[in-house]
Amino acid sequence: MLLTSVYQLALTRLYVVDCVEPVYDYGYLNAITKLEFAMSEPSPVIITLYRWAGAWGPFKVTIPCGECSLTRDVIADTMAHELAGISVELQSYDWLSRWWKPLRKGGWHAPIVMVAGRVISQGAALNRGLLTQAVIEVYATNSVVKGNLLFGKQSCPHCQRAKGYLEEAGIEYQYFDVVSAPRALYEMLARVKPLISAKAPVTVPQIWLDGQYIGGADELSEQLHRPVEPNPERGQCSLSATR
Helix, strand or coil: CHHHHHHHCCCCCCCCCCCCCCCECCCCCCCCCCHHHHECCCCCEEEEEEECCCEECCEECCCCCHHHHHHHHHHHHHHHCCCCCCCEEEEEEECHHHCHHHHCCCCCCCCEEEECCEEEEECCCCCHHHHHHHHHHHHHHCCCECCCEEEECCCCHHHHHHHHHHHHCCCCCEEEECCCCHHHHHHHHHHHHHHCCCCCCCECCEEEECCEEEECHHHHHHHCCCCCCCCCCCCCCECCCCC
16 A cells, blocks of 8 residues: 555655765775776766665655665675775665655665666665676776786686786786686676677687787787687687586
């Protein structure tokens, strides 16, 4: 009855006074991935949580929401670990006190989680993988790569070949394993996909030198003026589980 009454009056609210809860910034260094060293510092990525609470007119939420509390805990822990080193702000609101705001974006069932104004989860406890991917995608769009980076996986021979090229050339670089570090995978995909065909598979390695995108091991070889040796498996080192 409460939800029905609220939705029937969806367009009658004409004003609102915002009341933002404390903003939490977990932008400290993550010793595991260290991706923060390789990227420029963009504006904070805004995560917004609407929890099942608040009041509107004669209506008031009196039943606590366990999934809302769990979602907030998941967000805080993800910011402290997978998203460490990225400037992130968490804004938390009582849903019923401002239900029309997330409704404009398609959010109607608390807990509602939005990243940069886009709904990524609602009606259930948050999947931290969805949050990590959404934040990384926004972060990658608003930041630029710095230095020399190599994204790869342990079982990839072309990744080992690229490492050898860089080491022989005396080029220092940072290596990120996209299998063992989800953040590295999301970072690589978010940065590579706009540079290639949207339907093209993303293979490893993916390499940047001095902040400029190079491509794979063959392109790196050409960049370093090395001969490319024939290899019948070239182009097959994808991210599939069989490799």
